Amino acid sequence: MSKNSATRERYYFVDVLNIVSSFAVVALHVSLGVFSPSMDASWVKSVAFQAAAIFAVPVFFMISGMNLLGYRERYSTTHFFLNRFRRVGVSLLAGSLLFYFLYSTFPAYFYSANLIASSSGVIDFVIRLLGNRINDTYWFLYSILYLYLVTPLFSLAINDRRLMRYLICLSCFASVIVPFCKTFLPIDDLGINQLFSLTRFNSICAFYYLLGGYIGRYRTFLDDISAPLCAVGYFVCTCAMIIWGLTSNGYFSGCVAEGYNSYPISISSPLCVAQSLFLLHLLKKEEIKLRALPVEVQSAIKKLSGAALYVYLIHILLVNLQPVGKMAFVHRIINHSPGIKLILVYLISVAIGVFVLDMRRRMFAVKIKRRDNQNQSNE
Template identity: 40%
Template sequence: MVTMPDTGAVMVVDDDKTVAGSAHTAPDTQRRWVFVDVLNVVACLAVILLHVSLNAFSPEPSRTWVEAVAFQAVGIFAVPVYFMISGMNLLGYQRRYSTRTFFRKRLWRVGKALVLASLVCYLLFGLFPSAFGTQAVADSFGPVDFVKRFLADDINSFYWFLYSIIYLYMITPLLSLAADDKRLMQYLIVVDFAIAWGVPLLERLGVAERYLESLLHWPLYMSQDMLYFLLGYYLIHHVEWRVPAWVWLLVAGAAAAVMFGTALWTNGYFSGGLSGEYHNYAVNGSPVRVVESVAVFMLLRECEPRLRAVPERARGLIRVLSGAVLGVYLFHLPVINWLTANVHGAFGDALARYPLLRLVVIYAVTVVIVIAVKRLIAVARNAIRR
C-alpha cells in the first residue's frame, strides 16, 4: 500500500467559483473565475506529481533520485494553492449566507466526503488486499478497526487535508471578521508568517530550541495552512497592483529552482554524503515555498482575461475536469495501489521507470472513473425524481 509523507498532497473542497469584488467595490456575485477551474486542475496534477516522486524520500546518488527531488520542488505548491482558493472563496462568506448556513454547507460536504471515501477505501483495501497490496488492513479488518484508523487518519494517508480544512472552517467565522479590514489582514498575515515560518527557519539556522519554546506555544499562528487561507483572500480582494504573468512565471520557476538546489545541498548530494534519511525542510518547510505558491496563484490570476477568451467548448471541458478534482483526490490512491499490484510486464516497467507517464495514467484512469460515476449518479437521481 502506498503511503505518503506530508509532502503537500491536497484537494480543494470548496466549489464556490463566484466571489465578491474587492473590499472597496460592490460584490460581483455572478462572476465565475476561470482561473480557479484551471488552478484546480493544475494543482490536482501537481498532487499526483508529488505522489509519483515519493522515491525522493529515499536518497541515493542516482539520476532517478535527483529527478524525484525536482518533481517535489515543482509540485509542492499544490497544498498552499488549494488553501488559498478556499480562503479566497470563504472568508467573505457572510456576504452570501449566515454562519449557520456556512457550517451546514461546508462541514456537511467535507464530513460526508471524508467518511464515505474512507469507508470505500477501507472496504476495497480490506476485502481485496491482493488487488491493492493492503494485507495489513485485511489482517485487522472490522468496524472497530475502521473507527480507529479513521480517527488516526490511517486509511488513506492522502486525506490529511480534509482534517486540516475542518480546522480552518472552525475558525473561519472569526477570521471573516477581519476579511475586509486590510490593515488587520496584513497584521494576521505578518504574524502568522513570522511564527509559522520564521521560528522553524531560526531553528534551521542553529538557534537553540530553548530560545524559541515560548513562540511554539502560539498554536493559532503556528498554522502554515492558515497563512495560505488568509493570503488567498488578501491577494484577490486587497492587492490592487498588477504584475505581468511572465514575471510570476519567472518567480515561480526561480523559487522551485532554489528549493531543488537547496534540497540537494542539505541532503549531501554535492558533497557525496547522502544518507538514508531525507531532509525535507528545503522543499516542504522553507519560506521559499510560500513564494512559489503565491507566484503560481497570481500567474493564473493574471491569465484570467486570456482564459476568458478561450472557446466555450474548451472552458466547458476545464469545468468538467475541475468538477472531478475532488473525486480524483479521494480515489487516486486505490488506482495507484491497483496499478502497482497488478500491472506488470513492459508497461509495468515503463510505469515504474517514467514518473510522468505514471502521472498521466493515474490521472486519466481516475478522472474517467470519477466522471463516469458522477454521471451515473446524476442519471439515477433524475430517474428517482421522475
C-alpha cells in the same frame, strides 16, 4: 475581484488552479522515492518532481480562503457549516470507506494494506478514521475541516485590510519564519513551542488560508508584476528548491544522507510560499484570456476542475498498486517511468472523477424531474 458581492462570480483561473494543483498532487505521490536519497538520476528526478509540484496543497488552501472567507456576504454561518461539512465530510468518509474496504479485502494488491487487513472491523475503522490512519494523504481534508470551524472568526476580519495583514504576518512568522530559523539556528524547541503554541497561528494551513482570502479581496504587489515575470518567479523558486534539496541531502558532496531532509522542499519553506504566490498570480492574470475561450473549452475546464476533488481522493490507489495477479500488467505499464506514471494515474483518476460527476448530475436531474411530475399530478 469584486469587493462586495451578494453572489460570487465564477473565475476560470481558479478552475485552472484546481486542475493544475490536482495534477501536482499526483506528481508529489508518484515521486515518493525522494524519501530514499541516493546518487541515482531517478532520485534527482524525484527531487525535481517534488520541487515543481510542492505548491499543490498551498494553492488548494489559498483557493479555499479566496472562496470562503467572504461567505457572510452570500449566506448564513449555519448554511456555511452545513454546506462545507456535507461536501468535505462526506468526501472524507466515503473515501476512507472505499480505501478501508479495498485494503481489507485485497491487501496484496496495495502497498502496506496488510496493516489494515490484519485488524479490520467497525471499531478499527472508526479509530483509524479519527486518527487519519486509513489513507494519510487525506491530511488535507482533516486540516480544512478544522479551518472551517474557525472560518466564522477569520471571516470577521476579511473586510479589515490592516487586521488581515496582521493575521497573515502573525501566522507567517509562527509557521514559516520560526521553522526556518529552527532549521539553521540552535534554538531551544521548548521555548519556541511555548511562545507560539496557539494552534491556528502556528499552522501553515491557516497561513495559506488567510493569504488566499486576502488575495481574493485586495490587490497585492504581485498584481503589478507581469505574467512572464510571475512565470520566471515560479521557475526560479522551483530551481532554487531543487538545488537546496540536493545540497541539503548531500548529493553534491557525493555522500547522500541516510534520512531525507524534506524542509527545503516543503509547504513551510519560504521558497514554496513564493512559488505558490507566483503561480496563483500568473494564472490570475490570464483570466481575461480564459473568459475569451470557446464555450466548449470553458465547459471542459469546469468539468476537470470539478473532478479535482475525486483525483485527490482516489489517485493514491493507483500509486500504491502492487504487481499481483492480473494487476501485474497494469502495474508494469503505470510504473514504466515517473513521467508516464504521473500522466496515467492522473488521466485514470480524472476520468473516474468526471464519470462520478456525470452520474451525480444525471441522478439529480432524474430526482428533479420526478419531483416536478409529482407536483403536476398533485395539482
